[in-house]
Amino acid sequence: MSASAPPPFQRFLQEQRAPVWRFLVASVGPVDADDCFQETFVSALRAYPRLRADSNLRAWVLTIAHRKALDVHRARARGAVPVAEPDDFERDRVPPPQPRDEALWEAVEELPARQRSAVMLRFVADLAHREIADAIGCSEDAARRSLHEGLTKLRKAVPA
Amino acid sequence: MSPTTTKNGDRVEDRLRSLAPGATPGMDRATERLLARVHDQHLADVSYAPVDSPFGPLLAAASERGLLRLAFPEEDIDSVLELLARRCSPRIVESRPALEPARRELDEYFSGSRSAFDLPLDWSLMSDFGRRVLRVTAEIPYGGVSTYKEVATDAGSPRGSRAAGNALGSNPIPIVIPCHRVLHSTGGLGGYGGGLDRKQFLLELEGAPLSGRPQVRGSARITSGPRTRRR
Incomplete structure (x- = not known):
């Protein structure tokens, strides 16, 4: 088996789109997730031939998704992009969804960017600590710390 | 969602996990938009x-x-x-x-309404020799046949019938590059990467001179069959 090329992009897309989608929906909400999803996979496609065959594809694409999500949060912080209305969420789901966990959403939204990403990459995209560190560009220890601090804040913010 | 109480922390983690749905129509729409x-x-x-x-x-x-x-x-x-x-x-x-x-x-x-392909082809999957053989093969007209020996000769390797056969056998664009039109000098069908039944089917579809077999002689040039039947 040649190790010189990553798998055909279509297969990569099939395999990675669900974790990327979940991560983005959890990070920026379903409405902005659509644009972020486009941007993530278009960036991935552009860079794809330079990728080594033995790269960790999931961690790599979630690194990109993480950056795109950060862009959205930065834009929101500047007031450029309004946070999507609940109505927009509802039409994305058939049949009627479980009620959104608003308290948790808000608490996640309040977290500092790195903690928010660490929490989402761990529990929504199922990445290991090492992969989280790669995705957000820090040491494994720092990733662990961000995750821990993020979880601690969430536990405080969201009553049991 | 009834809060069966485990440790407080577990609950937050579970709630995080269920924050994002699995596959949703939203994901499929996003994928379609991406592919477009x-x-x-x-x-x-x-x-x-x-x-x-x-x-x-x-x-x-x-x-x-x-x-x-x-x-x-x-x-x-x-x-x-x-x-x-x-x-x-x-x-x-x-x-x-x-x-x-x-x-x-x-x-x-x-459906029998097209006797030549106008599609542009990308020849980059072939070796140099394979490309020469297949370019010659692409010139064999609809309804006509040739032989391994002739194709090898026209590709510049008169003694390379076997190698030409191998090149035809690994034709990356069968049907469109008509390697099915290349037969044994004896008139036998020879081989076909897609199976001999298909070779026969394609030749019959094109109305190639097959029935008598000996029509194709070792020294024959490319044999043109009934060229413009339906076009």
Whole structure:
């Protein structure tokens, strides 16, 4: 088996789109997730031939998704992009969804960017600590710390 | 969602896990939008799609240069695409619109209304020798046949019948590059990567002089059959 090329992009897309989608929906909400999803996979496609065959594809694409999500949060912080209305969420789901966990959403939204990403990459995209560190560009220890601090804040913010 | 109380922390983690839905219509729509954009902006290097044929669905793959690969139904799609990823580019995406010209011409060919393909071809999957052999093969007219020996000679290797046979056997674009029109000097069908039944089927579809067999002699030049039957 040649190790010189990553798998055909279509297969990569099939395999990675669900974790990327979940991560983005959890990070920026379903409405902005659509644009972020486009941007993530278009960036991935552009860079794809330079990728080594033995790269960790999931961690790599979630690194990109993480950056795109950060862009959205930065834009929101500047007031450029309004946070999507609940109505927009509802039409994305058939049949009627479980009620959104608003308290948790808000608490996640309040977290500092790195903690928010660490929490989402761990529990929504199922990445290991090492992969989280790669995705957000820090040491494994720092990733662990961000995750821990993020979880601690969430536990405080969201009553049991 | 009843809060059966475990540790407080576990609950937050579970709630985080259920924050994002699994597969949703939203994800499928986003994927469709992505693929449409990839097509419109020519972001992929290789596009592929299934194309119907009397043999079952063929896998057709094309680059910007032209049709690159046509695979018979029994070929393993993953292997075909992996080879393309290594040999051409891993930027491979499924796209029916990109293969529409190939689908149209193949439909017309199989319905008997097309006797020559006008599709641009991408010859990059072949070796130098294979390309020479297949370029010669591409000149054999509809309804005509040739022999391994003649094809080898025209490709510049008069003693290379066997090598020419191998090159024809690994034709990446069968049907469109008509390797089925190359027979044994004795008149025997020879071989075919897609199976001899299909070779026979294609020759009969084209009305090639097959029945008597000896019509194809070792020294014969390319034999033209009834050229413009239905066109």
